[in-house]
Amino acid sequence: MTSSDAPARRSKQPSMGDVARHAGVSSQTVSRVSNGHANVDPLTRQRVVESMEALGYRPNSAARALRRGKFKAIGVIMFTLRTFGNMSTLNAIATEAARADYSVTLLPVREATLGQVSGAYNRLSEAAVDGVVIIFEAHLLDEAEFTLPPGLPVVVIDSNAGDAYTVVDTDQADGARQATEHLLSLGHRKIWHVAGPESSFSAMRRMEYWRRTMVDAGIEPPPVRYGDWSTESGYRHGMELGQRDDVTAIFAGNDQMALGLMRALHELGRDVPGDISVVGFDDLEEAHSFWPPLTTIRQDFGEVGRQAIQNLLAKVDGERDNHKIIVPTRLIVRGSTAAPRE
Amino acid sequence: MTSSDAPARRSKQPSMGDVARHAGVSSQTVSRVSNGHANVDPLTRQRVVESMEALGYRPNSAARALRRGKFKAIGVIMFTLRTFGNMSTLNAIATEAARADYSVTLLPVREATLGQVSGAYNRLSEAAVDGVVIIFEAHLLDEAEFTLPPGLPVVVIDSNAGDAYTVVDTDQADGARQATEHLLSLGHRKIWHVAGPESSFSAMRRMEYWRRTMVDAGIEPPPVRYGDWSTESGYRHGMELGQRDDVTAIFAGNDQMALGLMRALHELGRDVPGDISVVGFDDLEEAHSFWPPLTTIRQDFGEVGRQAIQNLLAKVDGERDNHKIIVPTRLIVRGSTAAPRE
DNA sequence: ATGAAAGCGCTAACAC
DNA sequence: GTGTTAGCGCTTTCAT
Helix, strand or coil: CCCCCCCCCCCCCCCHHHHHHHHHHCCHHHHHHCCCCCCCHHHHHHHHHHHHHCCCCCCCCHHHHHHCCCCCCCEHHHEECCCCHHHHHHHHHHHHHHHCCEEEEEEECHHHHHHCCCCCCCCCHHHCCEEEECCCCHHHHHHCCCCCCCCCEEEEECCCCCCHEEEEEEEEHHHHHHHHHHHHHHHHEEEEEEEECCCCCCHHHHHHHHHHHHCCCCCCCCCCCEEECCCHHHHHHHHCCCCCCCCCCECCCCHHHHCCCCCCHHHHHCCHHHCCCCEECCCCCHHEEEEEECEECCCHHHHHHHHHHHHHHHHHHHCCCCCCCECCCCCCCCCCCCCCCC | CCCCCCCCCCCCCCCCHHHHHCCCHHHHHHHHHHHHCCCHHHHHHHHHHHHHHHHHHCHHHHHHHHHHHCCCCEEEEEEECCCCCHHHHHHHHHHHHCCCCCCCEEEEHHHHHHHHCCCCHHHHHHHHEEEEECCCCHHHHHCCCCCCCCCCCCEECCCCCCCCCCEEEEHHHHHHHHHHHHHHHHHHEEEEECCCCCCCHHHHHHHHHHHHHHCCCCCCCCCEEEECHHHHHHHHHHHCCCCCCCCCCCEECCHHHEEEEEEEEHHHCCCCCCCCCCCCCCCCCCHHHHCCCCEEECHHHHHHHHHHHHHHHHHCCCCCCCCEEECEEECCCCCCCCCCCC
């Protein structure tokens, strides 16, 4: 009875047992080699490695995860990758997670699925992850009513999630205050605000603190204008605001809308910052090359991602307390702001 | 020797068996409920669901994956999320994968790990994925020499990977040709090119076809200038080119460099497109709001992502052939190009 | 330094 | 409609 090598069982991945057989050792030895353990005779190890290569073995991570009870993976729940902020945060998360040898799984959320607590559990509960970072617009989190599986560590970014989770939040309030005060200190009085959508937690915080800063300065804030974060919406508001003569300063809810605004003002022949000053929020990589270079509020997305992962991994390792981390923002003064013309 | 079930084992997730015990049924029945199978008495199902909730049960996906031999996950290997293109592609990939009920795992590659074919296997071989999309700059793929685990379906994006894999590629060549011909047709003769880094496959393709188009038109191409995709590098070249009087048209390797170029030209007081025409590549979402709005080549990242996933999933389901998919590019004419001044 | 046995949590196959 | 049995591929004792 020869168990010689001509099986032609092409489609199946070889298992540890197959390697063991091929190398003439037990599968434990293969396991030890695969995990780089010490107590293996160099010659044996050599033989095993050769067998692995010959067979094209690769460890089955499902089995491994099952056995070890850890996936070495964290999930990120987000609606869209389309915004600069989400992208940057995700990038930081992936980088930081990799440092700890964790991979990152995207858990895209189609809104339909969300509230639906049907008989079958939703994909989140099945996800092969040790913890989850949620980058949601806050109100959506509320609406969702989606019960996170108990025991799954969670960190929430930029949300009003309250005390139930650890929250990492950019200091929107202070950013909006800085932006508004900068314009005020330049001598502008009536500062207009083009806010992000009402559905956004961040947008509402920025708007609230713009208003508050105005009121604190004893100035009646002009009516808020709502955009949707897009360059186009900024453009539309720019076309309207640019035609009024009581507009000397605009604080846009993000850089993209600021860009759209400036384009409209250019088209209308209004000079930025000569006629009208503009401040953004985010500090896109390109913002310093806009024309004029954009004065804006820098968000430290890298730090947000880092904090999120560090706190999440602490939880994965057993920490139970929730924290609230506030990441500071910073005013970057460039060429789009100046004192109002006399 | 107490192998009794020590209670108060707080930290452990409840298993199917626990739920079964709690509900007074077999774990098989729990499994059926968990998977939404039909043959379960409504009352039993009810009871099981209640037990699940009471215990906070969530299925262990490692066990599930082990049993089923599928992870329902695909991996994406990329160096950085920082570029618009990678991010857009990733977004499309995630969206398309979600439609097929697959999640996406980011496999960040730290260069150090890469070539290293040490005894221990690299993270890719352990990744809990059914297939892999690679978004690499081509030469890196070459250098890497990293042998993909045999049997793991692979699709490569924008690379010269050859016939070993299915490749989804944007039609860089045609894009570069369109950009150059557009400028030519406007009446420009000597068209300068600010290319991406030499290490980039895409950059080299664009460069090659810009040159070829010039040669075909019987014009000696001016020396190539290399940037690194960044706005800053565009700015630097802009400051130099803008001071020469033999520059009337520049084709930038991407939109960000084009933006930097235009900023430099503004600062130098050169009018775009009056004095100098500029064409980009990518069509960033903001490109139409640059000042002036940027003429550029649109890449269809969404289609690239879609094709990648569709082809990959076909392979996961057993398809063996490799394909080569070319996604077309398109010239978008906006305000940054015009005929040269006489 | 190596091997044997047990079992992680789940589901497919087959009872009943 | 429900339970029993077996085993996916791996790692953790414990022996040798």
